[in-house]
Amino acid sequence: LAKTTQPISMDSYEGQEVNITCSHNNIATNDYITWYQQFPSQGPRFIIQGYKTKVTNEVASLFIPADRKSSTLSLPRVSLSDTAVYYCLVGDGTFNKFYFGSGTKLNVKP
Amino acid sequence: SAVISQKPSRDICQRGTSLTIQCQVDSQVTMMFWYRQQPGQSLTLIATANQGSEATYESGFVIDKFPISRPNLTFSTLTVSNMSPEDSSIYLCSVEEPISYNEQFFGPGTRLTVL
Numbered sequence: 001l002a003k004t005t006q007p008i009s010m011d012s013y014e015g016q017e018v019n020i021t022c023s024h025n026n027i028a029t030n031d032y033i034t035w036y037q038q039f040p041s042q043g044p045r046f047i048i049q050g051y052k053t054k055v056t057n058e059v060a061s062l063f064i065p066a067d068r069k070s071s072t073l074s075l076p077r078v079s080l081s082d083t084a085v086y087y088c089l090v091g092d093g094t095f096n097k098f099y100f101g102s103g104t105k106l107n108v109k110p
Numbered sequence: 111s112a113v114i115s116q117k118p119s120r121d122i123c124q125r126g127t128s129l130t131i132q133c134q135v136d137s138q139v140t141m142m143f144w145y146r147q148q149p150g151q152s153l154t155l156i157a158t159a160n161q162g163s164e165a166t167y168e169s170g171f172v173i174d175k176f177p178i179s180r181p182n183l184t185f186s187t188l189t190v191s192n193m194s195p196e197d198s199s200i201y202l203c204s205v206e207e208p209i210s211y212n213e214q215f216f217g218p219g220t221r222l223t224v225l
Contacts (some may be wrong), residue, residue: 032212043204043216043219046198046213046215049213069140098143099155100155101152
């Protein structure tokens, strides 16, 4: 299974765009890239998923370069409520198993 | 999306005892998963529980320590046996709905403290 590497923490201010990059050099052909958000005392929550190029939904965008060895989660105009840990996961879903990396703790300041 | 509840939400237990955690889903799902999250750490997959078959455990986790039941498509239990303080953690269950791909829905977790 592909291992992921993310920054341990990031700081931002309200209203800014935040980009969190995840490295997954050993990603396999069939692997998808999925991002989860976790608030304290809650289970992780699905944010976005992609295979290549760009995916956008109502909360975030996911940018995946052609070699797929990395991906960037983009959160537009963050607010204090976006303070959370963000996990990047890579897998093909064949065995439906998720292996979480260390995650990135995002701290949004007023 | 599936709504998942867990019981208890938290508990404080004595060393050497066992605790059974319940996970209830509001829809029928094939795949259910149990994770452990130690304070300030990431999630670690314990096992996969499919209805009608034995649970599949990840490396480092054994059935004697973490027996799992999956009696139907909406319910599962995880037992933490013969507990020690090292078992203090948050235990979460998750499910994957049949129509979703690579998307899991997580319960709120059970916070366990072992004295």
